[in-house]
Amino acid sequence: MINVLFFAELQETSGHEKVTVDEDGLSVSELKSKLSTAYELSRLDQAMIAVNEEYSQEDTVVNSGDVVAFIPPVSGG
Amino acid sequence: MDKNYWITKEPINPGDCIDKVVRNEAGAVNTFMGTVREFTKGKRTLFLEYQAYVPMAEKKLEQIGDEIKEKWGNAEIAIVHRIGRLEITDIAVAIAVSTPHRADAFDASRYAIERIKEMVPIWKKEHWEDGEKWLGDQKENISYEAKIPSKEEMRDD
Numbered sequence: 001m002i003n004v005l006f007f008a009e010l011q012e013t014s015g016h017e018k019v020t021v022d023e024d025g026l027s028v029s030e031l032k033s034k035l036s037t038a039y040e041l042s043r044l045d046q047a048m049i050a051v052n053e054e055y056s057q058e059d060t061v062v063n064s065g066d067v068v069a070f071i072p073p074v075s076g077g
Numbered sequence: 078m079d080k081n082y083w084i085t086k087e088p089i090n091p092g093d094c095i096d097k098v099v100r101n102e103a104g105a106v107n108t109f110m111g112t113v114r115e116f117t118k119g120k121r122t123l124f125l126e127y128q129a130y131v132p133m134a135e136k137k138l139e140q141i142g143d144e145i146k147e148k149w150g151n152a153e154i155a156i157v158h159r160i161g162r163l164e165i166t167d168i169a170v171a172i173a174v175s176t177p178h179r180a181d182a183f184d185a186s187r188y189a190i191e192r193i194k195e196m197v198p199i200w201k202k203e204h205w206e207d208g209e210k211w212l213g214d215q216k217e218n219i220s221y222e223a224k225i226p227s228k229e230e231m232r233d234d
Contacts, residue, residue: 005130007128007198008128008202008211008213011128012211046213050130050133050198053130053132053136054133055196071130072200072213074194074195074196074197074199074200074213075199075200075201075211075212075213076129076134076158076170076194076198076200076201077111077169077190077193077194
């Protein structure tokens, strides 16, 4: 089971802070297409991806137990 | 608070950052504070709401500190960012940098705030008189598609 975190507008659009996806061993881009369909997140492509709290690439493979966070463009400071 | 890099829900006291970087070798302590502005291009902000991916944000703040130590050598850094609801004039972020000489403290503080704005997972929601919006990349000139923000993408904002 992969844990997925949404923030800011992605959180509001999906209506979830956290969801779980019952998969093991799929790429971030595969996970992304599943999520954007399931939660109608048309702007998911603009988000950076963090796997276990580190920025990661689309081809990173995520496994059960991993935490994948979608990070929309940041605006701190 | 024993950490030098942290996210808080409480009002920021910049003295907390200064205390962490004052030391015998330092001839300069430079501080930067980011505060909540009322008007942006004529549009009135009522208040702001900040959200963070807290554990990752604290790690990324620490990474910025490490980058500064790599670039400027002898530097001590402390950074705190507030989340939750902030009113006009509230401090959103405080940075303190101590170095032996002042030029490095100024430059490193500037570096820290620019890096925060490009890669630390913190988001700001503007609440205006006529609506609200989560702000993204405020200059809308960087594509974040599947890429990790580099040190070269420093923005002037």
